[in-house]
Amino acid sequence: MISFRIRKMLQSAQGELPLDISCEIPEGQVATIYGASGAGKTTILRILAGLLHPDEGMINADGITWLDTDRSINLSPQKRNTGIVFQDYALFPNMTVRQNLEYAGAKEDKKIVDELIGVMELQQLQARYPDTLSGGQKQRVALARALVRKPKLLLLDEPLSALDNDMRAKLQDHILQVHQYYKLTTILVSHDIAELFKMSDKVFVLERGCVVKEGTPASVFSSREISGKFQFIGDVVRIDREDIIYVLSVLINNNIVRVTATDEDMQDIKQGDKVVVSSKAFNPIIRKITIR
């Protein structure tokens, strides 16, 4: 269990912004901090990793106090055992992929490096330098490097925002896989609703420095619990009115799906909104996919 309470005055583009949050994340969960850019998401990760000092606060990880401003406790980043994946990956340009991983570990710890190279499918890239890798490859190396020390807490700062959709989906699977395999507690910063629906057990919605909502993705992002078995997140790209109903074109994973909506549904939906499209499970159309 990771619990923290943080207060810090931030200097944002719109003037001073007080950051004031407290969260509890049970062991083994993926929690997502969701919010617009400039809401203070990255600051929270940096404070958790010990790279930034809050004005006031407390961080407790599995019974160990990392930070307590009242008792003047502040563990250095070196002692906190967090794995962090930065937005720009921060791979060391002077080291090969393998050396990047080895740098993170103790000398006698070759086994975990080999294991992570296998798990993250980096065998072919071991001897390459970071500058020669694609975004997705860098992301895998950064994730592997963050895991070498077997951290208690994995911090991911919008690690997938620069990748295309296919690569994103694949890396989301990778993250979930290592999260379960190494029994991590993970905090993900994201502003992509589809991503956090797929990845997280718990969501904290951050607005102007405060958590305004928290809970499961479904409870946070839909006004009522949905009993449907299928649900997809998409963007409304077009709204047409046909007789008494509306036809919405929703972009879901590169596919345009046309769905109908009533006047009541449409009250607060406009073009550009993110929506959940769900269907109950009793009338699906199922067809086997064959390669012709």
Add this chain to the structure above:
Amino acid sequence: MIDLEPIWITCKLALATTAILFIIAIPIASWLANNRSRLKTVVEAIVSMPLVLPPSVLGFYFLLAFGPAHGLGSILAQWFNVRLVFSFTGLVVASVIYSLPFMVHPIQAGLSGLSPYLKEASYSLGKSRLETLFKVTLPNIKPSLLTGIVLSFAHTIGEFGVVLMIGGNIPGETRVASIAIYDEVEAMNYHSANVYAGILFAATFVILLTVYTVNHRYLNRLHL
């Protein structure tokens, strides 16, 4: 036979100055690269002053400061029996200050251009500041380090005014090549002057050529 000692003294002076500068410039440059206080501006201005001031002004103040009759010079003379004026040690001290910006500026620029996340990533991987400096920060600014080393070396070779003011022209002690050239020309000894000048000319060209070749190769490797 021409006395080659001035060339040797010049090399010794440039090597000593560059080595000392390399060690002291790294902490100064990293402080300047990571600091945003008002004090930074003041320090930056002080570090850059030798770029603008006439060497004779610097030399004059060194002479006042280190002369055995006044302030710092008298303390050094009485307590440590060190005399900085008209000695090789004094030349090294003066050269270090005179060439300071040539070492600090390239390193500072290199450090500022490095993503701050590299350092933070290293810290979060459990590495100390010192280990991070030697294994992550410095290896990734190699071209800047090389530029700093070469500029300081070359600048020290080319020193004239400061050396003349504080070192004088003592053969075997402070008579560097640039002074020797001036001296030989004054004595209408054009042949000797020609030899010294030719050696400096060729050496400087070879040094700079080597550096640019190495740096280009390094940069090419980075941008495959």
